[in-house]
Structure formats: structure tokens, C-alpha cells
Amino acid sequence: MLSCPVWQQSHTQALTMCGRARLIANGAAEEDLAESAQACILCGSCEPLCPRGMDTQRATLSLRQQLVKRGLLQVIGTHHRSRQTGQVRSEALFLPGQTLRDHKPVLEQCERLLGNRVLCAADDGTDICHDLECGTEIDDKRLEDFLAPLRDAREIIASDGMMVNFLSTLLGPKVRVRGLGQALLESAQVRRGIKRTDLYIIETRTFNGRRGELVMQYESLRQKTGCFMNLDLHRVATPTGAMSAQYRMNHQALVSVEAQIKWLLEGRSAERIVVEHLEDGAAFRKHTSLPVVHLAEVAEP
Amino acid sequence: MQTRFKPQPIAIQAPGPGVIPPCNVASDSLIGIPRQQTNPCRWQGEGWQSFVTDLVNRGIAVDERRSARTLYQSDAGGIAHGLPHGVVVARSTEVVAGILAAAQQHRVPVTVRGGGLTTEGETVSFGGLQLDMRGMSRVLEIDASKLTVRCEAGIYWHSLAESLRRQGLDYLSAPLNMTSSVGGTLGVGGIDINSPRLGCSADQALALTIVTPTGEILRCSENENPWWFNRVLLGYGQFGIITEATLRIRPFTPITMHYFYYQDLKQAMEDLVMVSEEDAADYMGILTMLDRAVNLLVAFDSEEREKEFFRKWRPRLRGFGEARFALTLGMHYLLRPWKFREALYLLNRKRTLLPALKPSHHLRDNRIVDRTVVFSQAVWKFWGGRQMVIPDLATSRGKFIEAVLRGNEVCRKYFPHYTLYCVGIKLIGPKERYELSCIPPDAEDIAYGCEFEPMLEGKTYSRDHIQAFKNEIYDIGVQMGTSYYRFGGMMKGYIRRVFGDELVDKHLAMKREVDPAMILNRDVIF
Numbered sequence: 001m002l003s004c005p006v007w008q009q010s011h012t013q014a015l016t017m018c019g020r021a022r023l024i025a026n027g028a029a030e031e032d033l034a035e036s037a038q039a040c041i042l043c044g045s046c047e048p049l050c051p052r053g054m055d056t057q058r059a060t061l062s063l064r065q066q067l068v069k070r071g072l073l074q075v076i077g078t079h080h081r082s083r084q085t086g087q088v089r090s091e092a093l094f095l096p097g098q099t100l101r102d103h104k105p106v107l108e109q110c111e112r113l114l115g116n117r118v119l120c121a122a123d124d125g126t127d128i129c130h131d132l133e134c135g136t137e138i139d140d141k142r143l144e145d146f147l148a149p150l151r152d153a154r155e156i157i158a159s160d161g162m163m164v165n166f167l168s169t170l171l172g173p174k175v176r177v178r179g180l181g182q183a184l185l186e187s188a189q190v191r192r193g194i195k196r197t198d199l200y201i202i203e204t205r206t207f208n209g210r211r212g213e214l215v216m217q218y219e220s221l222r223q224k225t226g227c228f229m230n231l232d233l234h235r236v237a238t239p240t241g242a243m244s245a246q247y248r249m250n251h252q253a254l255v256s257v258e259a260q261i262k263w264l265l266e267g268r269s270a271e272r273i274v275v276e277h278l279e280d281g282a283a284f285r286k287h288t289s290l291p292v293v294h295l296a297e298v299a300e301p
Numbered sequence: 302m303q304t305r306f307k308p309q310p311i312a313i314q315a316p317g318p319g320v321i322p323p324c325n326v327a328s329d330s331l332i333g334i335p336r337q338q339t340n341p342c343r344w345q346g347e348g349w350q351s352f353v354t355d356l357v358n359r360g361i362a363v364d365e366r367r368s369a370r371t372l373y374q375s376d377a378g379g380i381a382h383g384l385p386h387g388v389v390v391a392r393s394t395e396v397v398a399g400i401l402a403a404a405q406q407h408r409v410p411v412t413v414r415g416g417g418l419t420t421e422g423e424t425v426s427f428g429g430l431q432l433d434m435r436g437m438s439r440v441l442e443i444d445a446s447k448l449t450v451r452c453e454a455g456i457y458w459h460s461l462a463e464s465l466r467r468q469g470l471d472y473l474s475a476p477l478n479m480t481s482s483v484g485g486t487l488g489v490g491g492i493d494i495n496s497p498r499l500g501c502s503a504d505q506a507l508a509l510t511i512v513t514p515t516g517e518i519l520r521c522s523e524n525e526n527p528w529w530f531n532r533v534l535l536g537y538g539q540f541g542i543i544t545e546a547t548l549r550i551r552p553f554t555p556i557t558m559h560y561f562y563y564q565d566l567k568q569a570m571e572d573l574v575m576v577s578e579e580d581a582a583d584y585m586g587i588l589t590m591l592d593r594a595v596n597l598l599v600a601f602d603s604e605e606r607e608k609e610f611f612r613k614w615r616p617r618l619r620g621f622g623e624a625r626f627a628l629t630l631g632m633h634y635l636l637r638p639w640k641f642r643e644a645l646y647l648l649n650r651k652r653t654l655l656p657a658l659k660p661s662h663h664l665r666d667n668r669i670v671d672r673t674v675v676f677s678q679a680v681w682k683f684w685g686g687r688q689m690v691i692p693d694l695a696t697s698r699g700k701f702i703e704a705v706l707r708g709n710e711v712c713r714k715y716f717p718h719y720t721l722y723c724v725g726i727k728l729i730g731p732k733e734r735y736e737l738s739c740i741p742p743d744a745e746d747i748a749y750g751c752e753f754e755p756m757l758e759g760k761t762y763s764r765d766h767i768q769a770f771k772n773e774i775y776d777i778g779v780q781m782g783t784s785y786y787r788f789g790g791m792m793k794g795y796i797r798r799v800f801g802d803e804l805v806d807k808h809l810a811m812k813r814e815v816d817p818a819m820i821l822n823r824d825v826i827f
Contacts, residue, residue, distance in 0.1 A: 002459055002479055011436045011455070012390060013372055023368055032368035051681050219662045233463055233671045234678075235662050267467025 003045040003236040005255045008263070015039045015254065017046040017056045020063070034072045037063045039254040041244035042133060042162065044208030045236045057165060057209060064135030076134045076245045089149045090119040095158040096180075097124050099278045106278065109296040110180065113187050118157060121149065129162045133245045150175070157183045159277055161205020161243070179206030181276030182214065184295050185221065193298030196226040199270035201284070203277045204230070204237040211236065228268045238264060242283035261287045274298055344410050344428050344823070349386050352407035352430075356389075359399040363387035363430065373414060373424075373431045379688035380764060381422020381791055385412065385431035391455065392436045394510055394518055394544040400432060401542070401821065402516025410823040413538055415455055415482025420689050421790030423537070423825045424485075434484055437544060440464040449507060450550050454484025454543040462673060471553040473505045479677040484543040490535050490726075490739045490786065494586040494598070494676075497577035497725035497747060501739075503534040504730045510545035514816030522547075523731075531731060532811070535738035537789050538822040539812050554602040555668035556584065558658075561620025563595040564629065566709060568619050570702050570723060572597055577725035577747055578698075581614040582606070584672075587723040590650050591643065592709065594630065600672070646718065654683055684720060684754055690767050692774035693752040695726075695739045696783040701749040707777045708753050715770040716755035723751045737800055737808050737826075741784040750786055789825040796826060 001007050001018040013019040015036045023033060040060050047056045067073035094114060100107050101124075111120060125146045131138045150156060150171060158164045159180040168177045181203050184190050194200060200222075207214055215235050222229050230238045241260045246253035261284060273292040275281040281292045353363050364370075365387040375382050391397050404411045410429030417424050434455035442451040445468055452461055458475035461483060465471055474493035476486060487509075491502025499505070508522035511533050519541070521530040532540040563569035569587055576585050576599060584600035597620050601607035621629065634644040657679045663671050694704045705723060712719040725747045728740060740748050753774055771792070778785055779798045788795055797805050809827055813819070819827065 002457065008460075011438050013433075013435070014369060019372060022372055026368075026371035026374065028368040028371065032366070215662045223665065233459070233466060233674050266464075 001046065001049075003049060003232055003234055003238065005041060005043060005045065005239055005241060005260055006039050009255055009259055010039075017050070017054075017060065020060070021052075021054070030067060030070060031072050033063060034067050037067055037135075038073060038076075038246075041239060041241050041246065041253070041255050043204045043237075043239035043241070043243075044161070044165075045204065045239065047208050048211040048236050049234060057205070058169075061132060061135065064133075065137070066135075068135035069137075073135060075136055076249050076251045089152050090117075091153060092118040092155040093121045093150060093153045093157070094118045094180075095121050095124045095156065095160070095163060097159045097163075098126050099282075100159055103278060103294075106294045106296055109294075109299070110184065113184055113190060113296055113299055114157065118155075123149075124160075125163060126160070129160055129166065130245060132166060133162060147171075159203070161203050161207075161209065161277075164206045165209045179203055179276070181295055182206065182217070184276075184299075185217065187299060189299040189301070190295060191221065191225070193300045194221065194225045194227050194274060195272065197269070197271040198225070198227040198274045198298075199264065199268055199272070199290075200227050200229045201240065201264070201273060201275045201277075201280045202230055202237045203243070203280070204239040205243065207237040227274075228270050230264055240264065240280045240283045242279045243277060247283075248279070257283050258287050344408075346386065346428060348407035348409055349429075352403055352409040353387065355403040355407060356400065359403065361389060361396055361399055363389055370431070373417070373426060373433070376417045376419045376422060376424050377689040378420030378422065380420075380767065381425045383422070383425045383427035385426035386428055388431045388433060390433045390436035391544070394437075394512060397432070397512045397542055397544055398516045398518050400430065400516075401512055401514055404430065404820045405515050405816075405818050408818040408820060410820050412822055413484075413542055415485035416457060416478070416480040418476075418478055418481055418485070418689070419790060420691060420787055421792045423787075423790040423822070425790070427824065429820075429823070432542070434482060434542070434544075441545065443468055443470065443550075445470060448550050448552075449547055451545060451547045452483060454482065454487070454546055456483050457481065458483060458486065459673065459677070462671075465550060466553055469553050470550050472548060472550055473499045473502075475502050475673065477673065477676045477680050479674070479681070483546055483548070487534055487543055487546060488536060488538050492724055492726060492750060492786065494584040494600070494724055497585055497727055498580060498583060500727040500729040501535075503734075504727075505548045506530075506534055506546050507549060508547040509533060509543050511541040511543050513541045514821040518544075531734040534730070534734055535740070537738075537826050539808075539826050540815055540821075542821070555665060555670040556600045556602055556672050557604075557607055557668050558584075558598060558600040558672075560623065561597045561599070561618055562623065562626035563597065563620045564593050564626075564633075566592060566595050566721075567702060567706065569595040569597050570705060572618050572620060573723060573725070574698060574701065574749070575617065576614065577749075579614065581610050585724070587721065589719075589721040590647060590654075591718070592713070593633070593643075594626075594647055594650075600669075654679065657682060684756070688757065688767075690757065690771070691752045691754045691787075692771040693750055693786045694774065694778050694781075694783050695741055695748055695750040695786055696781070697741050697744040698747065698749060699743075700741075700781050700783055701751075704777055704781055704783055705751045707781075708751060708774050711770065711773045711777070712753050712755065714773075715766065716757075718756040718758065720754045720756065721751055722754065723749065725749050737796075737804055739784055739786045739788075741782075742800075742804075743782070752786070793824070793826060 001016045004016050007016045020033055020036050042057055044057050050056055096107055123146055128138055128146055153175055155176045156167055157178050157180055164177050164179050232238055241247055241255040241257040247257055273284045273290050274295055276295050284292045356363055369388050370384050374384055411432055412426040413432045414424040415434050437453035437455040440452045458481050459479045474495045476491050486502045487506055511519050519526050519529055573587050576582055582599035583602045583606055587597055589595045634640055663669055663675050669675055696704045727747055775795050812827055
């Protein structure tokens with residue numbers, strides 16, 4: 001609860017994961033959980049701190065699904081199906097997502113840094129992630145079509161944290177699924193480009209879902225470069241909220257992205273924002289006058 | 302001839318605002334037995350509806366949904382259970398004032414809650430209104446030049462630390478628990494491992510904004526309304542609700558930590574007393590794993606202090622470093638193979654606990670950053686659980702060792718594994734502040750405390766077992782004339798026994814004067 005943005009902005013326990021867990025344990029009716037399930041932005045910040053070790057993101061997703069099925073939760077919005085221009089099969093696949101595809105120079109820079117062995121997938125499954133996040137049912141055929149080429153891969157890099165967590169669960173340990181930030185940081189060119197006065201915004205869904213595995217990578221980057229990061233004292237990544245379906249679909253949201261950004265900048269004399277995900281970058285551009293760059297763009301030659 | 306009872310269905314309707322729903326005990330469950338309240342003094346819901354209407358007229362909405370109320374049904378102790386009739390999340394001092402004024406008028410009890418980390422049901426409502434202070438969690442002003450912070454009282458210490466750290470600052474001392482609130486802590490004391498130097502958390506307060514039980518808003522400090530200031534600090538929520546606090550703070554420093562190991566609890570305690578009274582370290586305390594494995598931890602904010610400690614005080618400590626202790630203990634168990642389970646327990650504890658106290662992502666140049674996070678997470682992981690069972694004793698220096706040794710015997714009788722956490726508390730406030738508090742009346746300069754924490758290890762112990770254990774620890778306090786960190790709620794029966802009638806009656810008279818309807822945190826102390 002301590003790192004939960006819903007808690008920090010509302011200070012209403014019932015709206016947090018901790019509150020939901022207690023309400024369920026106390027026998028609350030499903031309708032009593034709807035407001036809380038809807039408020040969550042699925043940033044995963046409760047997961048590393050959960051004293052019971054719950055998979056909190058999965059718990060909230062399945063609660064949403066249940067509530068939508070029973071008509072107790074309004075679906076946030078529908079997402080158009082991802083374009084599919086034939087399947088790409090490779091040992092290493094990159095799922096950049098629609099936002100990155102819309103920023104071609106950044107996408108090309110990402111591809112350059114990831115190397116030739118990583119091929120860009122034709123289908124990002126953005127619609128699947130959206131459905132998953134909103135609790136709507138995913139069509140089995142659509143899911144199978146999406147997963148088929150991924151099953152042949154040994155490594156998948158996805159820029160969407162929800163996709164990273166989803167694929168890790170579905171594909172099992174045989175396929176190594178990573179976030180884009182994680183993969184780009186393997187490049188010394190990228191690491192060298194991060195400056196002491198940067199505020200580095202980690203993509204929270206991937207990081208918080210795998211904090212145990214990733215925390216040292218980011219902590220040592222922070223120590224080496226001296227940059228600011230969106231990590232709190234627990235070393236949990238604080239979200240901007242811009243990745244949530246509520247924000248993307250312009251739906252009424254309890255977590256104000258502007259307030260999150262204000263908090264992220266408070267007391268930090270950052271001169272540039274470096275983001276792992278372009279949606280975080282867009283939110284910073286909207287609410288600050290600081291220059292914003294994608295991680296791939298900081299790479300030094 | 303006996304008439305056969307025919308159960309009548311009860312029409313249960315959703316109650317309107319302020320309406321107490323019908324009793325949900327089935328009508329046929331007490332055939333022929335009139336329902337009787339065993340405590341006729343307990344509030345029975347009188348005036349609730351007019352109270353809620355009054356609050357609504359003042360623009361304060363009361364959440365009477367069952368789902369909202371059940372969130373507050375117990376506290377960290379998990380033994381006391383009760384339900385409020387309604388809940389308000391406080392959002393401003395004025396709202397709190399309005400609530401208390403109305404509660405006083407309608408004689409409705411108000412139970413205040415922050416993090417809910419009480420263990421004896423002190424923050425659990427048995428009817429009435431639950432006032433959740435966590436809605437007031439803002440940091441209002443940080444003055445880096447004067448080293449003070451003004452914040453709302455519902456804020457967690459951890460959240461306060463997040464704000465302070467952005468400016469390279471830190472609070473002085475706070476409980477090693479992430480969800481303690483500032484207001485709740487100031488109301489009971491608050492102990493940290495730097496309390497032997499800096500005193501309890503309550504002594505960090507420079508000024509407070511409080512709401513009296515009759516709904517008056519007051520600013521108080523040592524110079525302004527000092528009576529209220531010293532009654533509300535360590536006052537167990539009896540004399541007012543803290544809504545804002547101005548606290549002393551300090552520059553943030555990472556710390557270096559050292560552990561010394563003892564096979565003898567008494568020796569470790571004597572050394573703790575020595576280190577505390579000689580001001581030899583910046584942080585100090587005892588954590589036990591077994592009677593044979595006692596850990597004295599000391600830590601330092603600066604290299605100079607650390608060097609001075611090793612030059613001047615380390616030679617006087619009887620504890621071993623880790624390697625020598627492991628060797629000594631290894632020999633001990635080698636000669637006593639039938640105690641292999643004990644050895645395995647210790648090995649496992651060492652394997653899991655020690656790395657948790659030094660996580661690499663919280664280390665920089667071998668110094669621990671964010672010590673409160675590190676310790677609090679360890680406390681959660683290794684001592685947390687569904688129930689916090691931590692009876693304690695707070696004593697003067699003269700009684701400390703005997704009290705802890707006796708408490709240790711009680712622990713051994715009830716549980717296979719337990720931890721003692723001992724720490725000193727520097728007395729830096731005026732004596733009158735400490736009356737009827739966790740500071741024992743006979744303590745001078747530094748008081749000492751010990752928490753006796755059984756490791757429940759996922760086992761289920763009966764409520765009777767846990768209660769009997771706690772009573773036996775508390776009995777030591779009565780016999781020796783000590784005090785307790787926690788003595789309210791279900792343990793309030795001990796208050797007169799340990800503090801005596803004269804002092805308790807004096808405070809009761811004060812309470813009656815400022816809280817005529819006795820609505821604020823009823824049944825916690827009085």
C-alpha cells in the first residue's frame with residue numbers, strides 16, 4: 001500500500017490492493033469491490049511489498065474479468081485490433097507496440113541497438129493487452145494466432161510491461177521475455193548516454209513485477225551515473241499513470257498523471273527526462289517543459 | 302405444555318443514513334433467553350442517527366456501508382474484533398473538530414485510527430464512529446535551515462521519509478514499522494534503535510495542532526498551551542486528536558552497522574546499558590534469536606563515531622564477532638549433538654535473516670541507506686504475520702535486567718522460538734509528559750524496554766494461550782513496578798495495578814473535565 005499511487009492520491013484503503021484483499025477476506029460482496037478494481041492502474045507497485053507475496057497484478061486482472069462478466073464493472077473502452085501483416089518467426093522477437101511504431105526514428109534506433117538477430121514482430125498484441133487490462137474476454141483464436149509465432153522464439157523483448165508479464169506467464173521459462181528498457185540497458189552506448197542530471201523513468205509494470213531480478217541492475221546504473229530514478233525508498237518504481245488503460249482511453253481515473261509527475265519531480269533538479277516507454281514521455285511533455293527522450297535516443301555513438 | 306417456537310422471518314431492509322440495522326442474530330438462536338448486554342455501560346447506539354444527521358448538516362459524510370466498516374474490524378494484534386457504526390476518513394482539522402463537537406453533543410464514541418498497529422484493540426471500534434486519520438497525510442512544510450518539518454498527523458513515517466529524503470533530510474526516530482502514523486506514534490511514544498540518544502518519537506515534536514474532545518482546535522507547544530501539549534503527547538489519545546505536527550528533523554546519513562554476538566542474555570543487556578549510558582554508538586539495541594544467540598547491534602552515522610567506538614568501547618564489550626561466535630557455537634553443538642534441531646534453527650535464521658538486514662540494493666560503500674526500510678521489511682518478513690503478539694515491559698535501569706530475564710523465562714514456557722527486542726529511551730521531555738505513559742515513573746535519564754515477541758511460525762495458537770502469555774509478562778510489570786509500551790485496550794485492567802489509584806484517578810479527573818461525555822477513544826485507558 002505504501003507505494004500505491006491510488007493510496008498516495010486518495011488515502012482510501014478500500015481502493016488499494018491491500019483494501020481489496022481485506023474486503024475479500026471479510027466476505028465483501030463483489031459489487032463492493034468494483035470501485036476499487038477500477039481505480040487500480042496495474043503499475044504493480046504493491047507486488048514487491050505484499051507481505052503475503054501475492055501476485056497482485058494477476059489478482060486484480062482476474063477480479064476485473066469477474067466483475068465485467070457479471071456486469072458490475074464498466075469496460076474502460078475497446079481497442080482496435082492490432083494490424084497483422086503476416087507472421088514473423090525468429091529466435092528473438094521484438095514487440096514494440098503501437099506507440100513506438102508511430103515514432104519511426106525511435107523504433108529504428110531501438111532496432112539498431114537490439115541488433116540484427118532481433119526481428120520486429122508483425123503483431124504486437126496490443127488489443128490483447130488492452131482486453132486483459134480491461135477485464136474483457138480474449139478471443140481464443142485471436143490469442144492463439146498471436147502466440148503461435150512467439151512459441152518458436154527463445155527470446156522476446158516487449159515495450160509494454162503488461163505484455164512482458166502476460167507472455168512470461170503464458171510461455172513459461174523456455175522463452176526469455178524481457179522489457180525494452182532492460183534489453184537496451186545491455187548496450188554500453190545507452191548506459192554511457194545517461195547523465196547525472198537525468199530523471200530516468202523505469203517502465204513500472206515490468207520492473208515491479210520482477211523487482212527481485214532487476215533491482216540491482218537499475219540500482220547500480222543509478223550509482224554509476226548518479227541519475228535520479230523513479231524508485232522510491234523501497235526501490236519500487238513509481239508510475240506516471242500514463243500507461244494505464246484509464247489514461248489512454250481518456251476514462252475517468254482516480255490517479256492523476258499530473259500529480260504523479262509533480263511528485264516524481266519534487267525535490268529533484270532534473271534537467272532531462274529519459275523514458276523507457278513513450279507513453280510516459282508523452283505525459284512528461286504534456287505536464288513539464290523539460291526535454292524528454294526515449295532511452296534508445298540517449299545512446300552515444 | 303411448552304409452545305413450539307415458530308421463527309418469524311425478519312424483514313431486513315437497507316438502512317438509511319444513521320439507522321442501525323436490525324440485529325443479525327437469528328431470532329430462534331436464543332429461545333427463551335432474553336438477550337442481555339453483559340456490560341450495561343457499553344454504548345448501545347443511542348444518538349447515532351441524530352449524530353449522523355448532524356454530521357451530514359456539517360457537510361461530513363459518514364460511510365455506513367458494511368464493506369467500509371469491516372476494514373477496521375481488528376488491529377495488528379488481531380485479537381480484538383469490533384465494528385464501528387460508520388467511518389469517516391479525516392481530510393482536515395476542521396472536519397475532525399466538527400466530528401468531535403457533534404460526538405460530544407450526541408454522546409457517540411469516536412475511535413481514532415492511523416496505521417492501526419495497536420495490539421490490544423485500542424484502535425478497534427466497538428460501535429460508534431471510526432475516524433481514519435490517514436486522509437490527512439500531507440507534508441505541509443519542510444524547513445531545511447531550521448531542520449523542522451510540519452506535516453499532517455495521519456501520514457506514515459515512511460511517506461514522511463520519502464518527502465524528506467528528496468531534500469537530503471530524515472526524521473530523527475520512529476518505530477521500525479512502515480505503517481505507523483505520525484499522530485499515532487506521538488500519542489504513545491515511539492521507539493527506535495536511536496532512542497537511547499534521541500529519545501522517543503513523541504519527544505521530537507516541537508508543536509502540534511490538536512482538536513480537543515469537545516471540538517476545539519488548539520495550537521500547542523512547550524510555550525503555547527503547554528498543558529495540552531504534554532497531555533496529548535504520550536497521552537494514548539485520551540486528551541485530543543493530533544491533526545498536525547511540527548517535528549525536529551536532521552540531515553540524512555547512511556549508517557554503518559556492526560553486530561556482536563553473545564551466548565548470555567544478561568551479559569548482552571549489561572553491555573547494552575553500558576553502550577547506551579556512555580553514548581558510545583548512534584544506534585543500539587538487542588535482538589535475540591535463542592537464549593544462546595543474542596545479538597547486540599550498534600550503528601553509526603559517521604566514521605569518527607565508529608572509530609571512537611572501536612578504540613574506546615569495543616574492548617569493553619564481551620560479545621564476539623561473527624566468525625568467533627560461529628566457532629564457539631559450533632563447538633557447543635558438536636559436544637551436544639542431541640541439540641541439532643536448535644543448531645539447525647540458528648543456521649537457518651542466520652542464512653535468511655542476516656542477508657535481509659544487509660540487502661545489496663540498500664548498501665552503498667558498505668553503508669546501509671534507508672535503514673528504516675531495511676529494518677521494517679525485515680520486521681515484516683521475519684516477525685510479521687496475521688497477528689502481532691508483542692507484550693512488553695518498560696523499566697528503569699535498575700529493574701531492566703531482572704525484568705527481561707523473567708520475561709524470557711515466560712517466553713520459553715509458552716513458545717519454542719521467540720525474539721526479544723531491547724532498547725533504551727533517553728528521557729528528554731519534561732517529567733509531567735511521561736506520567737501514565739510507557740516511561741516508568743522511577744526512570745532517570747534513560748529508560749529501557751523489552752518487547753517479547755513469539756515466533757508464531759504459521760502455527761495457530763489459541764486466543765487463551767496468547768492471552769495467558771501476555772498476562773504473565775504483564776504480571777511481571779505489576780510485581781516489579783514497571784510500565785509498558787502498550788497498556789490500553791484489552792490490557793487496561795493492568796493500568797490501576799501498575800500505576801496505582803492516585804495517578805489513575807488524577808488522569809481520570811482530567812479526562813472527565815476535557816471530555817465530559819467520554820467519547821474520545823473510549824475504553825482504551827478509561
